Amino acid sequence: MDPYITDWLNLIIRFIHVVTGIAWIGASFYFIWLDNHLENPPEWKKEKGIKGDLWAIHGGGFYEVAKYELAPPVLPDILHWFKWEAYSTWISGFFLLALMYYVGAETYLIDPRVANISQAQAIGIGLGAIFGSWIIYDLLCRSPLAKSSLFLGLVLLISVGLLAFGLSQVFSPRGAYMHVGAVIGTIMAGNVFRVIIPSQKALVAAVEAGGRPDPAWAAKAKLVSTHNTYLTLPVIFIMISSHYPMTYNHEFAWAILIAIILITALARQYFVLRHKNNHQPFLMAGVIVATLILAYVIAPSRDKAEATSPVSFDPSLSVETIIKQRCATCHSATPTDEVFRIAPSGVILDTPDDIERWAAQIIARTVVNKDMPMINKTDMTDEERLYLNEKLGK
Ligand code: HEC
Structure with missing residues (x-):
């Protein structure tokens, strides 16, 4: 497909996804707030x-x-339901994932340094992970494990870690993160579709029939909506994670994800309690301290790169030629890459002045995080990275 058309499709679908996501999460936040007040x-x-x-x-x-308390004696003429916010967020998210990571698998999902899989294999693994995880989640919620919500929560957390680790063995680092996000988003939308809406239908049917609804429905709906409450912030983090290679591109990206899920769940807990007039400032302090600790622990060290720098570099190396060869195929006013026809993120590296202006980011992405060139499409060597560090990194 023409990359210009893909870009527009991407823009339109992402726009819809963000807007519907705001509507879904906004309504969900509002009703939790409402219930607690x-x-x-x-x-x-x-x-x-x-x-x-x-x-x-x-x-x-x-x-x-x-x-x-349970239901009004008679149903009103007009009863508003909240479901299309969730469904349209999931549908637009699915199209966005398919467009970027499946149509564009070779750019975003398959990283030959991780695993040399074909596009069909990558799509198969991706879809298998999304729908397989949903089925496993559904079974777990129906299993005896669900009797203890804390224990179930722990099992789910460990499963997310395993999933992130497993996916990072086959996908590009950001593709792995995005698939964990897709799994969580699917579970959340699936909860609305399979449990919450059916339980509301049962409630309405019971009122219409003049009877009492089965309390088992209410219990199931309560369990999954609790899950949705605590999954909202992690999924938002994953949505924006592709901007932050220090997380997804880390050696222990899966552990970082677990840490972020815990931190954001704690932040959510703070607000849930606060709505009930139960102020627990130490919870928020915990969020801040944990974030600082995480930032400290995962901080990349440039000393390592420096320590292994060779004493002398190949004399034919120069910053300009390295950038021209390895970066400017995409990052140029006139890119030659077949996918990126417009400089990604507006980063143009055609002249020595451009290189100087972007020096800090060049080092950040080629030496510190090593996620540029994108999936090392232009085969940058380690020596070239060290050379850039030597010349630009001071
Ligand atoms: C195959 C195309 C491609 C090549 C080659 C490539 N990049 Fe990128 N680059 C991208 C894409 C796509 C993005 C935007 C997505 C992202 O940030 O991950 C990007 C983003 C960046 C950014 C982030 C800009 C910002 O602030 O958001 C920097 C810096 C960067 N690249 C530097 C480099 C350097 C340095 C090289 C060469 C060593 C390089 N890139 C090679 C595709 C490429």
Whole structure:
């Protein structure tokens, strides 16, 4: 496909994905906030079956929201459901993943330094991981393990670590991260589709029939919506992770992912408790300290590169020729790469001035993180990396 057309498709699908994702996560945050802020209603409302009451002001108007103990005696004419936010986020996310990582597998997903797999194999592994993980998750939630939500949570966390580790053995580092994100997003949307919406339908059907809904549905819905609450922030991190090679490109990328899931879940917990007027500042302090520790622990050391620098470099090496050969096929005003016809991220490295301006980022991506050239498409050698470090890195 013409790269210009792919770029536009990418832009449009990503735009839809971000907008629907905001709608989904926004609604989800709002309802958790709402649930946790409900107050004891006055007697006359309790008699109507209302158990929680809330007043809010927004956009120049007063709102009064009431939550029923179980269900209203009669259903209203118009009942709003929240499901298309989730479905459209998943569908657009799936198309975006397919466009970037499957159509563009050779650029983004397959890294010959990790594993020399074909495009078909890569797609097979990717789809297998996404749908396979969802089935395993579903089985775990129905298993006796689900009786202890803490234990189940621990099993799920370990599974995510294993998945990230396994995928990092076959995919490019960022492809592996993005697939973990796709797995989590699929589980979350699957929870809406397979559990939350069916349980709401059962509730509505029971009210229509004048009976009481099966409490087992409510329990299942509660379990998976708790999972969704704590998975929201990790999945947002993975969505933006491709900007941060210090995470996905690290030797222990899978462990970093687990750490970030724990940190973001802790941050979510802080807000969930705060909604209930339970202020636990030490939780937020824990988030900050853990983030600092993580940043410190994964900090790349440039000393290592320097220590192994050869005493003398091949005299034919020069910064300009290295950049021209290894980088400017993409990072140029007139790229020659068949996929990147416009300089990626606007980084143009055609002249010595350009190189000087971008020196710090060049070192960051070629020496420190070593994720450029992209999947080492232009076969940059280790000696060239050390040479750049020597000449530009000071
Ligand atoms: C095959 C194409 C390709 C080659 C070759 C390539 N890059 Fe990149 N580069 C990309 C893409 C795509 C991005 C944007 C995505 C990303 O940040 O991972 C990028 C992003 C960057 C960025 C980040 C810009 C920013 O601030 O967001 C830097 C710096 C960079 N490249 C430097 C280099 C250097 C230095 C080389 C040569 C050693 C190089 N690249 C070779 C494709 C390439």
